[in-house]
Amino acid sequence: MILCAGRNETFDFAKPIGVGLIESAINLTKLVLEEKPAFLFFVGTAGSYGNHQPLDLIYSHRAANIELGHLQNQCYSPLQNQIEANTIYVSRGTNHSSPCVNSSNYITTNATLANEMLTKSIELENMEFFSIVSVANQFKIPCSGLFVVTNYCDENAHSDFIKNHAQAKALITLHVEKNMKI
Numbered sequence: 001m002i003l004c005a006g007r008n009e010t011f012d013f014a015k016p017i018g019v020g021l022i023e024s025a026i027n028l029t030k031l032v033l034e035e036k037p038a039f040l041f042f043v044g045t046a047g048s049y050g051n052h053q054p055l056d057l058i059y060s061h062r063a064a065n066i067e068l069g070h071l072q073n074q075c076y077s078p079l080q081n082q083i084e085a086n087t088i089y090v091s092r093g094t095n096h097s098s099p100c101v102n103s104s105n106y107i108t109t110n111a112t113l114a115n116e117m118l119t120k121s122i123e124l125e126n127m128e129f130f131s132i133v134s135v136a137n138q139f140k141i142p143c144s145g146l147f148v149v150t151n152y153c154d155e156n157a158h159s160d161f162i163k164n165h166a167q168a169k170a171l172i173t174l175h176v177e178k179n180m181k182i
Contacts, residue, residue, distance in 0.1 A: 001037035002176065003028065005044050005128050009169065013176055014043055017128070020105045021065070025131040032139050039089040039142045042132045043176060045168045046101060046124040046147040047157055049114040054149050054164050057175060061085040061144040062100040063130040064122050068108065071116045085133050089142035099123035101145065103130035108153035117153075125153060148172050 005024065006016030017027040031037070052058060062084040069075040082100065102125045108114050117123075129145050136143030148168035151160035 001031070001035065001040055002180070003040060003042045003132065008165070009044060011043060011169070011173060011176070013173075017132075020127045021103055021131045022105075024128040025135060028132060028135045032135060032141065037141060040132060040136045041089055041143070041180075042129060042145040043172045044126055044128065044145070044147055045150045045161070045165065045172075046126040047108065047151050047153040047161070048149045049102075049108070049117040049123055049125070049153050050111075051099070051118060051123045052149045054151060054160065055167060055171060056149045057171060058099060058124060058147045058149065059144060060098045060101050060124070060129070060147065061088045061133070062098045063133040064100050064102045064120075065104065065130040066102055066117070066120070066122065067104055068106070068110070068113050071113055071120075083130070083133050083137065085143040086137045086140065087142040089144045098144075101126050101129045101147065103127055107157055109155055109157045111152070111154040114153035124149070146172065146175065 002014040004014035017024045064082045100122045102122045148171045150164040150168045
């Protein structure tokens with residue numbers, strides 16, 4: 001099953017599950033219980049903490065849920081905050097490196113804190129991916145994600161996202177139509 005966030009990030013070939021950690025977890029759990037998919041493949045856009053450029057295409061099966069306050073030792077969590085898919089969904093037998101994608105309901109706009117994420121080996125941010133990997137692992141479903149970078153996580157994050165969003169969606173569509181049976 002191919003998934004996307006929804007709202008302004010939808011695709012004809014993907015089921016929208018909602019934006020952010022909560023909507024995506026609730027709606028994906030419902031979908032999994034109703035449709036029992038053989039795999040979960042999330043497609044969406046991401047912000048880069050610095051290692052990837054806008055319009056780069058990235059595969060991942062690793063996710064984190066680290067809030068910026070954690071980087072400044074202003075909070076802690078008793079929960080596991082980094083995970084990876086127990087079973088990786090790989091299309092056409094290919095294998096790719098898998099940078100860690102951080103998920104939060106907030107978008108990073110501070111380049112210094114973005115760089116701090118890189119020191120923790122976290123390279124991208126997408127608001128839904130941690131929930132998707134969590135649900136996939138809970139139900140033992142192979143999972144991975146495809147992301148196109150829209151922006152760096154800095155003071156221009158929102159304006160760059162707006163500027164690059166349509167082209168990023170077109171790249172996702174092109175890649176999925178070329179490489180997957182849909």
